[in-house]
Amino acid sequence: MKENKKDVGSASGTPPKQHNKFVQYFINLGARIRGWFVDKWTAIKDFFVGIKTYKQRKLEAELVTNDGPQLTKGEKFRRGLKSQSGWLFVAPALILMLVFTFWPILAAFINAFKQNYNSLSDTYQGIGFENFVRVIKGDTGTGGASFNQCLVNTLLFTLISVPLSTLLALLISVALNSIKAVQKAYQTILFLPYLTNSLAMGAVFATFFTIIGTEKNIETVGLVNNVLGWFGLAPVEWIKASSPVWTLGSIKIPWAKYIVVIVYEVWSGLPFKILILFSALQSINKQYYDAAKVDGASRWTTLWRITAPMIMPQISYLLVTGIMGGMKQYTAIVGIFGEQMGTNYDMGTVVGYIYRYVDNGQYGYAFAGSILLFLIIMVITWINNKITKKHTTYR
Amino acid sequence: MRISIQHLTKIFPSRNKGGAAVHAVEDMCIEIPSGKLVGLLGPSGCGKSTTLFMLSGLESPTSGKIIFDDQDVTTLAAEKRGIGLVFQNYALYPHMTVQENIRFPLDNMRIKKEEGNARALDAARLVQIEDLMARKPSELSGGQQQRVAIARALVKMPNVLLLDEPLSNLDARLRLQTREEIKRIQRETGITTVFVTHDQEEAMSICDIMVVMKLGVVQQIGAPQEIYDDPNNLFVANFLGTPPINIFKGKIEGGKVYVGGEVVSATEYEDQEVYVGIRPEGYIYDPDGVLTLKVDHIEVMGRDKSVVATHESSTKPTVRCIIDSDVVLPPDAAELKFNIKPYKLFLFNAETEERLR
Ligand SMILES: Nc1ncnc2c1ncn2[C@@H]1O[C@H](COP(=O)(O)OP(=O)(O)O)[C@@H](O)[C@H]1O
Numbered sequence: 001m002k003e004n005k006k007d008v009g010s011a012s013g014t015p016p017k018q019h020n021k022f023v024q025y026f027i028n029l030g031a032r033i034r035g036w037f038v039d040k041w042t043a044i045k046d047f048f049v050g051i052k053t054y055k056q057r058k059l060e061a062e063l064v065t066n067d068g069p070q071l072t073k074g075e076k077f078r079r080g081l082k083s084q085s086g087w088l089f090v091a092p093a094l095i096l097m098l099v100f101t102f103w104p105i106l107a108a109f110i111n112a113f114k115q116n117y118n119s120l121s122d123t124y125q126g127i128g129f130e131n132f133v134r135v136i137k138g139d140t141g142t143g144g145a146s147f148n149q150c151l152v153n154t155l156l157f158t159l160i161s162v163p164l165s166t167l168l169a170l171l172i173s174v175a176l177n178s179i180k181a182v183q184k185a186y187q188t189i190l191f192l193p194y195l196t197n198s199l200a201m202g203a204v205f206a207t208f209f210t211i212i213g214t215e216k217n218i219e220t221v222g223l224v225n226n227v228l229g230w231f232g233l234a235p236v237e238w239i240k241a242s243s244p245v246w247t248l249g250s251i252k253i254p255w256a257k258y259i260v261v262i263v264y265e266v267w268s269g270l271p272f273k274i275l276i277l278f279s280a281l282q283s284i285n286k287q288y289y290d291a292a293k294v295d296g297a298s299r300w301t302t303l304w305r306i307t308a309p310m311i312m313p314q315i316s317y318l319l320v321t322g323i324m325g326g327m328k329q330y331t332a333i334v335g336i337f338g339e340q341m342g343t344n345y346d347m348g349t350v351v352g353y354i355y356r357y358v359d360n361g362q363y364g365y366a367f368a369g370s371i372l373l374f375l376i377i378m379v380i381t382w383i384n385n386k387i388t389k390k391h392t393t394y395r
Numbered sequence: 396m397r398i399s400i401q402h403l404t405k406i407f408p409s410r411n412k413g414g415a416a417v418h419a420v421e422d423m424c425i426e427i428p429s430g431k432l433v434g435l436l437g438p439s440g441c442g443k444s445t446t447l448f449m450l451s452g453l454e455s456p457t458s459g460k461i462i463f464d465d466q467d468v469t470t471l472a473a474e475k476r477g478i479g480l481v482f483q484n485y486a487l488y489p490h491m492t493v494q495e496n497i498r499f500p501l502d503n504m505r506i507k508k509e510e511g512n513a514r515a516l517d518a519a520r521l522v523q524i525e526d527l528m529a530r531k532p533s534e535l536s537g538g539q540q541q542r543v544a545i546a547r548a549l550v551k552m553p554n555v556l557l558l559d560e561p562l563s564n565l566d567a568r569l570r571l572q573t574r575e576e577i578k579r580i581q582r583e584t585g586i587t588t589v590f591v592t593h594d595q596e597e598a599m600s601i602c603d604i605m606v607v608m609k610l611g612v613v614q615q616i617g618a619p620q621e622i623y624d625d626p627n628n629l630f631v632a633n634f635l636g637t638p639p640i641n642i643f644k645g646k647i648e649g650g651k652v653y654v655g656g657e658v659v660s661a662t663e664y665e666d667q668e669v670y671v672g673i674r675p676e677g678y679i680y681d682p683d684g685v686l687t688l689k690v691d692h693i694e695v696m697g698r699d700k701s702v703v704a705t706h707e708s709s710t711k712p713t714v715r716c717i718i719d720s721d722v723v724l725p726p727d728a729a730e731l732k733f734n735i736k737p738y739k740l741f742l743f744n745a746e747t748e749e750r751l752r
C-alpha cells in the first residue's frame with residue numbers, strides 16, 4: 001500500500017519541470033487526492049481478495065500463527081477481522097432478523113403465559129396456561145370470536161382448497177403442456193390473478209355472489225345465482241347473515257359461504273401453482289411419454305403413474321407452502337365478508353382471531369392464539385413431509 | 396411377424412421459417428421375413444431412429460406404408476401394434492422399481508397382479524436380472540438398465556422387437572457380451588427384431604439381414620457377408636469392414652485397371668476414371684506383384700500381420716494390408732509388391748461412386 005502511494009507521488013513528480021506555486025499547489029493536491037483514492041481502492045481490493053478464497057484465508061491464518069510474535073497488535077486484529085469478515089456481510093440481516101423476527105416470537109411466547117396481561121400498565125397476575133385454556137374453551141368474554149370455530153374454518157378451507165387447487169393446477173398444466181398453439185397467451189391469462197391484489201379480488205368475488213335489494217324487492221341475485229337459475233336452481237344467499245348454516249355442536253358450518261371461500265382460494269391459488277407445475281412438466285424428457293405410449297398407457301395412467309411421480313418434488317412443495325399459506329388466511333375473507341369475517345366471526349380464521357384480540361387490546365388471547373397456530377402449522381408440515389417424502393424420488 | 400416397408404418417407408418440416416425441410420427417410424422399401432434379426436446400419440443422423448419410430452408408431456410417416464403380416468399398420472396407434480421398443484437411453488421410469496418398470500406394460504393390459512409379477516419374473520430371467528427386481532433404475536449399471544429395458548419390451552410378448560442403438564451406452568467389453576445376449580434372446584424367442592446401430596462390426600456380427608443407410612436412403616440390403624463381399628457403392632464398401640477398405644484413385648484404359656502407373660487388374664468395363672477398392676485381406680505378397688506400396692511400418696498381431704504403407708493414389712493417408720503371419724517379408728524393405736485377390740478388388744465409377752457391375 002505504501003509503495004503504491006509513493007508510486008503515485010513520484011509519477012506526477014518525475015518530470016523535473018518547475019511550475020509556479022499556484023499551479024504546483026493544484027498539481028500536488030491532485031496527486032494527493034488521487035493517491036488517497038488509489039490507497040482506499042487498494043485497501044478495498046486487498047480486503048475482497050483477502051476474503052475471496054478459503055485457501056488464502058488459511059494461508060493468512062498460518063502467517064498469524066507462524067510469526068505471531070512479530071506482528072503488531074493492530075496487524076493481528078486486522079488479520080483476525082479479515083478471516084472472520086463473513087460475519088460482516090450477514091450482520092445487517094442478522095440484526096434486522098433479531099429485532100423484527102426472533103424478538104417478537106420470543107415476546108409472544110413469554111406474553112402468552114402472562115395471565116390477565118394489561119398492556120397499558122404492563123402488569124399481569126401470575127404466569128400460567130390460563131390464556132390457552134380460555135382460548136380453547138371459548139371463554140374470552142362476550143362478543144368475542146370462537147377460536148374453535150376459527151380453527152375449524154381455517155383447517156377446512158385449507159385442507160379442501162389446497163389439494164383441490166393443486167390438482168386443478170396439475171390438470172391445467174398438463175393440458176397447457178399438450179397444446180402447442182397460443183400457449184404463451186394462455187400462460188399470461190392464467191397468470192393474471194397472481195398479479196391482482198387479494199382484497200380487490202375478494203371484493204369482486206363478493207359481487208359475483210351477492211344478492212342486492214331487499215327480500216321483497218330483489219334487484220339482482222348476482223352472477224352465480226343467475227347461472228344456477230339457468231339450471232332451475234333457487235338463488236342461494238352466499239354472503240349475508242341469512243346464508244344457510246349446518247350446525248355441529250358449537251361449530252357452525254355456513255356451507256354456502258364456505259363454497260365462496262373455497263372457490264376463491266382455489267382460483268387465486270391456481271396461477272402460481274400452474275407456473276411451477278408447468279415448468280416442471282417441461283423439464284420431463286419426452287422419451288418417457290414415448291415409452292409410456294409404446295407400453296400402452298392411457299392418458300390417465302400416464303398422468304398418474306408417469307407425470308405426477310416425476311414432478312412430485314414440485315407438487316409436495318406446493319402442498320406444503322399452500323397449506324402454510326392457507327393456515328394464515330385472512331385478507332381474502334375480510335375482502336369478501338367484511339371486517340367481522342361473516343356474522344360474528346362465523347367465517348373467521350385463526351389469524352382473524354388473533355387480529356380480533358390485538359384490536360381489542362386483549363393481547364394474552366392473541367398471543368396464545370398465535371402460539372397455537374404455530375404449533376398446528378408445525379404438526380401439519382411435519383405430517384406433510386412424512387407423507388410426501390415417501391412418494392418422492394429424486395432423480 | 397413379417398414386416399413389409401413400402402416406399403416409406405419421412406420429411407420433418409424445418410423448425411425455423413425458410414429453413415430447409417429434413418428428409419430423414421426417403422422411399423425406403425424393405426421386406427423382413429418373420430423371425431429374423433435385422434440391422435439398420437448407417438452413420439449418425441441417417442434416419443435409423445426415425446425409421447424405428449415409424450415402425451413403432453411414435454412417428455407417422457409422410458408417405459409410404461408399413462405392413463405387419465397382412466395388416467396395414469401405417470396409421471395404427473403405437474400401443475396397438477404389438478411392438479416392444481428399447482430406447483437408446485432406455486427411458487426406464489426412474490420412480491419405479493425394476494419390477495414395476497417391467498410390469499408396467501402388463502398393468503396397462505389389465506393383467507392381474509400375480510400373473511403380471513410371474514410374467515415380469517420370466518422376462519427378467521430371460522435377461523438375467525431376476526435378482527435386481529426391487530432396485531430403482533438409478534441403482535443399476537448401464538448394462539443392467541439395458542437389460543431391464545429389454546425385459547420391459549419383451550414382457551408383453553411383442554410380435555416385433557425394436558432396439559435403438561441398444562449397445563451404444565455400454566463399455567466395450569459389455570457391448571461384446573450383450574450383443575451375443577441379444578442374439579441369444581432373439582433366437583430363443585423367435586421374435587422379428589429390428590436393431591439400429593452405427594457400428595458396422597456390431598451389425599455384421601449379429602444380423603441375419605443388414606440394411607445400410609446413408610442420408611435417409613437405403614444403400615443396400617442383404618446378409619452381412621453378402622454386402623461385405625459385394626458392396627453396391629463406394630459408401631457401403633467404405634462403411635463395412637475393420638480395418639476399412641483401401642481406396643485408390645485409378646482409371647480403366649483399354650481393359651486394364653491402372654493405379655498410379657501400375658496395372659493391378661484386367662477388366663471388361665469401358666475406359667473411365669474409377670475408384671479402386673481393395674480389402675486389406677486382399678493382398679498377397681509377391682516380389683513380382685502388380686502393386687508397389689511404400690512401407691511405413693509393420694504391425695505383428697500374432698494370427699496375422701499388417702503392413703502399414705503409403706501410396707500416392709490412395710485416398711487415405713495409409714494403406715493397410717493384412718497378410719498371414721507365416722509369410723516371410725524381406726526385412727527393412729522400403730517397398731513391397733503385392734498381387735491382389737480378384738474377388739477382394741472392387742471398381743467404382745469416380746463420379747457416381749456406384750460399383751461397376
Ligand atoms: N423431430 C424431428 N424434427 C426435425 N428433424 C428431425 C427430428 N427427428 C430427427 N430429425 C432429423 O432427421 C435426421 C435423422 O435423424 P435420426 O433418425 O434420429 O438419425 P439416426 O438415428 O440415424 O442418428 C437427422 O438429420 C435429424 O436431425
Ligand SMILES: [Mg+2]
Nearest residue numbers: 443444445560
Ligand atoms: Mg438415433
